[in-house]
Amino acid sequence: MNTIYVGIGEFAVSKDPDQVIKTMALGSCVAVMLNDKATKCAGLLHVALPDSSINLKRAQEKPGSFADTGVPELLKAMRRCGWDGKGRLVVKLAGGASIMDPNNTFNIGKRNILAVKKTLWAYRLGAIGEDLAGTISRSVTLFVETGKCTISSPGRGEWEI
């Protein structure tokens, strides 16, 4: 299997059954995994922050950085990959960890989760599998052929969502 690595604020799509798409060390970032069963097309986005209004220039240059610009770009990429825009996409989410902050000022993770879900809802999409929040760092592997999605975290092994 060859691997496509997705960095922070990046996304990738593929329909090569011999590929996996990976993103590492999510921290407070959120990964959005999509899979179109009809075309066997899969995509993964690594969102860093909830809202593009803090840096519109960056949103243009690297839209995957933000939930509100990244999700639409991932969906466009899925269309270019073969998804017809109507078929049911399987959506899974991971990440969004937070430190202990009683006032939530530092809780980017929680805001990322909400922003990603809100943007997906605007497209009538909701996740069927998720591993979100908490304090652990997660890495994600998406198998293009099957849409299988595994999570790993230091010291905690690997599991499927």
Next chain:
Amino acid sequence: MNLPPAIEAQIRDIPMISEVATKLLNIVANPKHSVKNVVTVIEQDVYLTARIIRVANSAAFNRGNEITSIQRAVLHLGESFVTGIAIKTSTGEMLTGELEGYDSPEGELWRHCLQAAFAAREVAKLSKGRVMPDQAYTAGLLMDVGMAIMSGHISKHSVEIIRRLDSGEHADFTEMERDTIGVDHAQVGWELAAHWTLPESLAIGIRDHHHPSRAPEEYRPLVYALHIADLIARMAGFGVGSEALQYSLDEGYLAYYRLDSKNISELMLVVMDEFSKVERSLFS
């Protein structure tokens, strides 16, 4: 807090940080230093001079004229960055090796150190002159150095530690370290800083970065900058390993820094961009 004898013995056996790196750390910690002081010290070390010039000419930093003098290289890269190269060169594999006790792969601690250093420099810029950004950068690079020593001592407890962490037994990972082996990585880093005779501001930054309210008042602006920087690096994905974001925020930072969620998001973007720019040249 008394050190367990095995950790005390290990620290005693750790080679001294190079004389050049120690001098650079002392110079950068002094508000009255000049670039000339930095250059004069670096020139004493031929290997370090060559490495700094090589980095200054790498694709990440230079797309124009070739840099051949150490003075130009220091001006081009910045004093704090050059000091970071000296620390990495001087500490060998200590900051770059695998940390078995934290289930952290090779290079991950150094990535965290670098991200935290960038974040500390950016937070210091918001201190209204109370913290020198270069000083915050070098302290950020070293604040988690104690983890490199702790790793071998907590590794035999790591399964139990994760079970207890995940059951919510301790809110903060340093509590778990103290509960398990009697000392935390910040205290161990402080002892190493004393062994290396690092400047006091750096040593206190290392010791108190998870509990900045414990620092003497005069050092709190720096130590709170480090505290925030450490958490930002962890949120950005560069936690060290199994403990990741298992740390508590000390809200005393509000006395020194007016930060809201927008500032924090902006800081994260700057740190991510700075890191991706330098990662390749510093890991080569």
